[in-house]
Amino acid sequence: MNETVRQTMKTIIKRGAISVKWVIAAVIVGIIVGFCGTLFYFGMAFVTLLREQNPWLIFLLPVGGLGIVSLYHLLNREKDTGTNLVISAIHSGDELPLRVAPLIFLSTLITHLFGGSAGREGAALQIGGSIANGLGKLFRFDEKDKHVMIMCGMSAAFSAVFGTPMAAAIFSMEMISVGVMYYIALVPCVVSALTAQGIARMFGVGREFFAIKQFPAFKLSSAVKISLLAILCAFVSILLCVVLHQAQALYRRLISNAYLRIFAGGCIVLLLTLLIGNRDYNGAGMQVIARCFNGSVRPEAFLLKILLTALTLGAGYKGGEIVPSFFVGAAFGCLFGNLIGFSPALCAAAGMSAVFCGVTNCPISSLLISFELFGYEGMPYFLLATAFSYSFSGYFGLYQSQKILYSKYKTDFINRSTH
Numbered sequence: 001m002n003e004t005v006r007q008t009m010k011t012i013i014k015r016g017a018i019s020v021k022w023v024i025a026a027v028i029v030g031i032i033v034g035f036c037g038t039l040f041y042f043g044m045a046f047v048t049l050l051r052e053q054n055p056w057l058i059f060l061l062p063v064g065g066l067g068i069v070s071l072y073h074l075l076n077r078e079k080d081t082g083t084n085l086v087i088s089a090i091h092s093g094d095e096l097p098l099r100v101a102p103l104i105f106l107s108t109l110i111t112h113l114f115g116g117s118a119g120r121e122g123a124a125l126q127i128g129g130s131i132a133n134g135l136g137k138l139f140r141f142d143e144k145d146k147h148v149m150i151m152c153g154m155s156a157a158f159s160a161v162f163g164t165p166m167a168a169a170i171f172s173m174e175m176i177s178v179g180v181m182y183y184i185a186l187v188p189c190v191v192s193a194l195t196a197q198g199i200a201r202m203f204g205v206g207r208e209f210f211a212i213k214q215f216p217a218f219k220l221s222s223a224v225k226i227s228l229l230a231i232l233c234a235f236v237s238i239l240l241c242v243v244l245h246q247a248q249a250l251y252r253r254l255i256s257n258a259y260l261r262i263f264a265g266g267c268i269v270l271l272l273t274l275l276i277g278n279r280d281y282n283g284a285g286m287q288v289i290a291r292c293f294n295g296s297v298r299p300e301a302f303l304l305k306i307l308l309t310a311l312t313l314g315a316g317y318k319g320g321e322i323v324p325s326f327f328v329g330a331a332f333g334c335l336f337g338n339l340i341g342f343s344p345a346l347c348a349a350a351g352m353s354a355v356f357c358g359v360t361n362c363p364i365s366s367l368l369i370s371f372e373l374f375g376y377e378g379m380p381y382f383l384l385a386t387a388f389s390y391s392f393s394g395y396f397g398l399y400q401s402q403k404i405l406y407s408k409y410k411t412d413f414i415n416r417s418t419h
Contacts (some may be wrong), residue, residue: 030195037160118319163207179406225304237358263317329355
């Protein structure tokens with residue numbers, strides 16, 4: 001009996017020591033990445049304001065692209081694959097150097113300053129992952145623990161920049177391997193996400209929130225409408241993924257030189273912006289998302305955002321794909337709501353959740369981010385939106401390094417990449 005007690009005590013002490021190690025590591029990651037994420041947030045806000053006050057900066061987009069390629073060439077990162085590299089570093093131990101952080105930081109600011117159409121959270125994931133991986137090396141963690149550190153850093157950066165710690169904590173664990181969650185990273189990711197959010201709030205970074213004035217009563221007819229929207233959003237998410245991937249492949253096939261490719265891409269985005277006649281599709285487009293919740297959207301808005309984002313990122317400009325997916329989902333959802341006469345604001349929210357779920361294959365994170373962005377009152381609608389979108393979006397995804405371990409349609413182990 002005494003031996004059993006001793007063994008139990010040893011196990012408890014060992015597990016306690018592991019937990020303490022990860023809490024300390026997560027707090028350190030949360031503080032450092034939280035500061036970097038806050039700096040990135042204010043940097044993005046500054047260049048966005050500068051671009052809006054000086055519309056002529058769009059004419060320098062091709063020149064800004066040359067600067068981005070030069071930066072990556074200078075630091076020998078010409079073959080950088082963005083967020084896919086962060087995912088590969090967890091899957092297969094690919095090298096994720098610390099210099100990725102300042103590179104993506106500066107390159108994303110350049111892209112947004114001159115009017116490229118891109119997001120910010122994808123860049124934040126790369127910044128957080130590379131910093132945390134560097135800390136893992138400093139702490140002399142083994143390869144498996146460094147993988148947890150990368151997820152920890154991704155959660156911290158996402159939380160600091162977007163202010164959604166619940167979704168941030170789960171997203172980095174859920175996105176790596178669809179069908180399997182890395183629960184070993186749960187405590188570190190939660191602690192780092194909350195710590196980073198605390199740092200961001202200390203400097204005045206508020207969380208994103210879109211108010212929906214009134215939710216329709218949940219009944220069979222409204223459930224059918226939201227389910228139909230979710231299924232359509234799944235196909236929109238497939239379109240977004242295909243266009244993004246094909247644009248990059250087409251650019252590379254037609255123009256092999258990286259400098260010429262990004263210069264040409266900048267010229268194309270510039271010309272399209274001038275033809276459209278406004279700047280709604282440059283930058284992240286948060287102002288358009290806000291308008292969608294007032295029921296105001298152009299019918300072609302979601303298609304134009306897909307096109308300009310694909311032309312920007314495919315050419316080699318840097319940024320994220322997550323906010324563009326929010327833009328596309330909100331614009332399509334608002335359009336759907338206006339067409340059928342059913343709460344455009346709710347449809348915009350459900351569309352955001354559904355398209356985000358479709359492109360990331362992360363239903364739990366999508367549901368959590370719905371609660372954090374729109375409140376809990378619309379829970380039945382968001383639950384339906386994420387469920388149907390996840391099922392109907394197939395095996396497409398933004399990140400081609402992402403693994404689908406288990407089938408969406410049978411209890412089969414398939415272990416395949418997204419397309």
